[in-house]
Amino acid sequence: MQNSYSSEKESYQYAGFWVRVSAYVIDSVIIFFGLLFVRFFLFIIGLFLLDEAMNSNFLFSYSIKDIILYSCSVAYFVCSTYYTETTIGKKLMHLKVISRTEGKPLTFINLLYRETVGRFLSGIFINIGYMMIGIDKEKCGLHDILCDTRVVYDIEKKEKIPKTILEKQIPQEIDITDTITLE
Numbered sequence: 001m002q003n004s005y006s007s008e009k010e011s012y013q014y015a016g017f018w019v020r021v022s023a024y025v026i027d028s029v030i031i032f033f034g035l036l037f038v039r040f041f042l043f044i045i046g047l048f049l050l051d052e053a054m055n056s057n058f059l060f061s062y063s064i065k066d067i068i069l070y071s072c073s074v075a076y077f078v079c080s081t082y083y084t085e086t087t088i089g090k091k092l093m094h095l096k097v098i099s100r101t102e103g104k105p106l107t108f109i110n111l112l113y114r115e116t117v118g119r120f121l122s123g124i125f126i127n128i129g130y131m132m133i134g135i136d137k138e139k140c141g142l143h144d145i146l147c148d149t150r151v152v153y154d155i156e157k158k159e160k161i162p163k164t165i166l167e168k169q170i171p172q173e174i175d176i177t178d179t180i181t182l183e
Contacts (some may be wrong), residue, residue, distance in 0.1 A: 012152040014139035015095045017131075020151060026089030031073050038072050077115045082108050086154070096154045110147050118143025 042065055047057075055063045062070075080087045085096040085106065099106055120128025122142040129142030144150060 004051055004181050012098070013155070015153055016095075016139055016173070019093050019095065020133060020139075021086070022055040023089035023093040023095055026092055027077070027087050028089075030088055034076065035069055035072060037148075038069060042068065074112075078108070078111045082106060082111050082117075090151070094154050095151055097149050097151055100148045100150050106149065110122045114143050114147035114149060117160075122144070128176045136171070 019066060020157045055065060058064050059067065080098050084091075085098065089098060097106065098109075103126050106177075122132075132145075139152060140150065
C-alpha cells in the first residue's frame with residue numbers, strides 16, 4: 001500500500017496517525033501554557049468586574065470564560081495553519097496541511113470549519129473520525145475529508161537522517177579462505 005501520490009510538480013507523503021498525534025500533543029502543551037496567560041488575564045478582569053458574570057452559563061452549559069478559552073485555542077490552530085500551513089507541533093514533526101486540490105490555497109473559512117465542526121464530528125463517537133487516519137489510504141481523518149485537506153510531510157524542510165552503520169555498503173563477496181588460516 002502506497003501512502004504518497006505524485007503530480008507533475010511534486011509528490012507528497014501522507015502523515016500517519018502517530019506522527020499526527022505527536023504533533024497534536026506538542027500543540028496541546030503550547031496551548032495549555034498560552035491559555036495560562038489568558039486565564040490570568042480573565043482572573044484579573046474577574047477581580048474588577050463581577051466574577052459571577054464571567055462564570056455563569058451563557059451558551060448551554062458554557063460560560064463566557066469557557067467560550068473565550070475555546071476561541072483562543074481554535075484561533076491558534078486556524079491562524080497558524082492559514083498563514084504558515086502548519087502549527088508549531090506540525091512544524092517540529094515536519095508536517096503541513098494542504099488542500100487536496102493541486103494548487104488550491106487553504107481558505108480561512110475552510111480551516112475554521114475543519115478545526116471546529118470537523119474536529120467535533122471526528123471526536124463525537126469514540127474518536128472514530130481520528131482513528132480513520134490509521135486505516136485510510138490517504139491518511140485522512142473525518143475532518144480532513146469534510147474540508148478536502150491532507151496532512152503531508154514537508155519534504156523541503158525535513159532534515160535528512162544520517163546513514164547508520166547498518167546502511168553503509170558491505171562488500172558483497174567475502175573470501176573465507178583468506179581470513180581463516182589453519183595450522
